Amino acid sequence: MRNFHQPGRSAVYASNGICATSHPLAAQAAVDILQRGGNAMDAAIAGAVLLGICEPQMTGIGGDLFALFSPAGSNDILALNGSGRAPNAASASALRDRGLTTVPLTGPEAVSVPGAIDAFCTLSEDHGKLGLDALLAPAIRYADEGVPVAPRVAFDWAESGATLQGHGRRHYLINGEVPKVGQRFAAPGQAEVLRRIARDGRSAFYEGEVAEDMIACLRDLGGVHEAADFAANRCDYTDPVSGDYKGVDLVEHPPNGQGATANLMLNILKHFDIAGMDPFGSARAHIEAEAAKLAYDARNRFIADAAMTDMLGHMLSPETAAKLAALIDPKRAMADPAALSEAVHKDTIYITVVDRDRMAVSLIYSIFHGFGSGIASDKFGILMQNRGAGFTLEEGHPNEMAGxxxxxxxxxxxxxxxxxxxxxxxxxxxxxxQPNGHARFVSNMVDFGMDPQAAIDAPRCFSDAGVMKVEHGYSDEVRQELTDLGHKVEVPAGPIGGAQAIRIEDDLLIGASDPRKDGCALGY
Incomplete structure (x- = not known):
């Protein structure tokens, strides 16, 4: 139980259903769907699409999604990959010939075909109850009326607004300025797109006027996207991967997602007495940072389109983890393992819903960097993701860009x-x-007995590109000890990540939501 003398938030307890996500309007919309007879998939879709209006710097219909879900009455966990593909004419060699060593973050080269809308349509058709017209109604309403900009959203908008270019500035700035807290942001163009999808399904987005609007803005900037790239885009169901950590199985998405990185990291941590350490001390932070360096190096070498890599078994192997754990010196930080050029950043949204029948949905939806590529379509204002920056241009690498x-x-x-x-x-x-965050969240609960809300609230640190980012929740003494171990320690300007969770206990649901975001858990 938390200390009620100190600031914090309680978990949310309910029996019939809970949604936990990063904006309260989306959480409320999801719970409304549950109360109207929708299931957890319906609620997750309704809330997620609305998050694209509430948090446009994080996500939107020009992005991708991944989902894990467990059907009602089952303990099976299914996975759907809603990530889009590079256009067929994309070529790493063409970019190398231009003298580039990485994919430009804000150019059309980084724009892969948006996969989220196809995934939403598929999940609704296969696993929902109410139909797209009901599920998209909350987002259509708020896109038309506007949403008051929340504090964390305003913080991110100011940080990432410079990415916006061309039509993006017209659609995502207010009178040419970054909106302030409380100002109303509306997206009438997106409302029209969502009305068409609600009426006509996926074809309203991937074919015809909406697709032509996206393609035209990309080709005007030198993109190689064609109508056929959009029309052919399809999501697919995949088999999750999992790994045991002291009696708890962590289930993750397979490649091209980086989920196996979290499993590898936990397998490395098994070789150390994490539970015997101070949860917020330098010893645990150091071992975790070293494990992350090694696991992320493996990710950079092996994670790619599933059709292009056969190294998943290597990443999940206990023998691999044992060999990597042996490289960790408890008394000294290693230099960062050689990193490749895949771009990584912090911007995404996450929503989880569990309903009265105990269908559970875990869904993440993103445009990658803040405001994605910064490129928006002219008529409808669809902001395009820059997921193509996740490719490497290294010749022969399994994650090399290709059509x-x-x-x-x-x-x-x-x-x-x-x-x-x-x-x-x-x-x-x-x-x-995210993989580090998954591993820490699991370790907080398994090694230190924290409840989900405490595990989310706990301070975070992360060794990223040679810098050990340590939140204010750690003491100055711990930061000094980490420096003495050889880490380059910095306090980040903003918080590290954000999290949501719902614990299922028979007739009780417990929702937890990260105070680092504007959101909450809501139930009924």
Whole structure:
């Protein structure tokens, strides 16, 4: 139980259903759908699409999604990959010939075909109850009326607004300025797109006027996108991967997602007495940072489009983890393992819903960097993701950019299972931090007995590109000890990531939501 003398938030307890996500309007919309007879998939779709209006710097219909879900009455966990592909004419060699060593973050080269809308339509058709017209209605309403800009959203908007270019500035600035807290942001163009999808389904987005609007803005900037690239885009169901950590199974998305990185990291941590350490001391932070360096190096080498890599077994192997754990010196930080050029960043949204029948959905939805590529379509204002920056230009690498290929993805929904029973859908936003965040969240609960809300609230640190980012929640003494161990320590300007979770306990649901975001858990 938390200390009620100190600031914090209580978990949300309910029996019939809970949504936990990063904006309260989306959480409310999801709960409304549940109360109208929709299931957890319906609620997750309604809330997620609305998040694209509430948090446009993080996500939108020009982005991708991944979902893990467990059907009602089942402990099976299914996975859907809603990530788009590079246009067929994309070529790493063409970019190398231009003298580039990485994919430009804000150019049309980084724009892969948006996969989220196809995934939303598929999930609604296959696993929902109410139909797209009901599910998209909340987002259409708020896109037309506008949403008051929330504090964390305003913080991110100011940080990332400079990315916006061309039509993006017209659609995502207010009178040419970054909106301030409380100002109303509306997206009437997106409302019209969503009305068409509600009426005509996926074809309203991937064919005809809406697709032509997206393609025209990309080709005007030198993109190689064609109508056929959009029309052919399809999501697909995949088989999750999992790994045991002291009796709890962490279930993750397979490649092209980076979920196996979290499993590898936990397998490395098994070789150390994490539970015997101070949860907020330098010893644990150091070992975790070293494990992250090694796991992320493996990710950079092996994670790619599933059709292009056969190294998943290597990443999940206990022998691999044992060899990597042996490289860690408890008394000294290693230099960062050689990193490749895949771009990583922090911007995404996550939503989780569990309903009265205990269908559980874990869904993550993103445009990658803040405001994605910064490129928006002219008529409808669809902001295009820059997921193509997840490719490398290194010749022969499994994640080398190529036409029709999916890039390595940072967004990963998570789910926990214990003794064969689904225990908790959860997610940790934060781009590159996500596998580290998954591992820390699991370790906080398993090694230190924290409840989900305490595990989310706890201070975070992350070794990223040679810098040990340590939140204010750690003491100055711990920061000094980490410096003495050889880490380059910095306090980040903003918080590290954000998380949401719902614990399932028979007739009780417990929702937890990260105070680092504007959102909450709501139930009924």
């Amino acid at each position: 029709g290929k999916r890039p390595m993805h940072t967004i990963i929904p998570g789910m926990l299972r214990q003794n064969g029973k689904v225990l908790m859908p959860f997610g940790v936003m934060g781009g590159a931090y």
